[in-house]
């Protein structure tokens with residue numbers, strides 16, 4: 001399978017590294033179109049032979065073309081690539097808010113897959129939601145699903161509007177986790193711990209809690225009950241969270257992200 005990555009930035013590099021590490025694609029079959037010289041040179045320095053600054057005839061040999069440029073650069077990238085795209089080629093986009101219809105309008109193929117990944121893809125612990133146009137075959141989707149899973153896990157949705165909700169939950173999600181961790185670290189520092197101690201206390205707590213939840217089939221509420229004994233310290237904290245309706249505020253924050261994703265898509 002020959003793949004072209006348009007954009008070799010953070011996400012482009014993440015995909016290239018993950019595909020190669022999982023032996024999903026050979027280095028010789030992964031082509032990179034990156035107009036920023038320093039980034040293009042990086043790919044050459046790590047053994048990629050097909051690194052291009054400009055679109056060209058090589059694009060017509062690709063089975064899959066992945067767009068990983070910023071959404072504001074999408075039109076320029078589509079215009080550059082379009083003359084070399086055929087209707088049999090599959091296009092995958094990870095560009096936030098760029099809809100399938102916009103890609104259909106810009107490129108001469110109807111085989112389109114739209115993906116919303118997240119930051120932990122960089123360490124192969126990512127979560128991606130994806131959807132596709134009806135013209136993408138089951139076999140093509142299967143190959144793309146396997147490629148996405150090299151960066152973590154992925155879920156397919158028939159309904160494109162679900163990607164706005166995916167953006168609000170897992171796309172932006174890592175920032176919510178960091179926000180909560182930051183609040184805990186600040187409080188730990190206030191209690192007299194050094195920065196390093198506060199970071200270790202909080203980071204290991206998150207890591208351990210998520211790992212435990214992953215390997216045992218208990219719900220979050222059941223785990224809370226396991227930690228919180230009657231009249232104890234955990235119960236005091238959880239009760240205070242409930243008093244200030246923290247869960248409602250979290251829900252409102254996620255809804256704001258959801259609405260913003262819908263707005264940006266329009």
Ligand SMILES: NC(=O)c1ccc[n+]([C@@H]2O[C@H](COP(=O)([O-])OP(=O)(O)OC[C@H]3O[C@@H](n4cnc5c(N)ncnc54)[C@H](OP(=O)(O)O)[C@@H]3O)[C@@H](O)[C@H]2O)c1
Pocket residue numbers: 006007008009010011012033034035036039068069070071073076077080094095096116117118119171
């Ligand atoms: N990072 C995430 O966690 C995340 C999560 C979900 C979705 N996404 C999506 O992923 C996409 C890429 O994000 P990123 O963080 O990887 O961006 P990035 O680091 O800016 O990478 C994009 C690269 O593409 C290059 N480029 C722009 N236009 C080009 C063109 N026409 N031809 C060739 N190369 C071109 C840019 O070069 P210049 O800098 O010179 O313009 C840049 O090196 C975005 O659309 C974003 O919405 C990212």
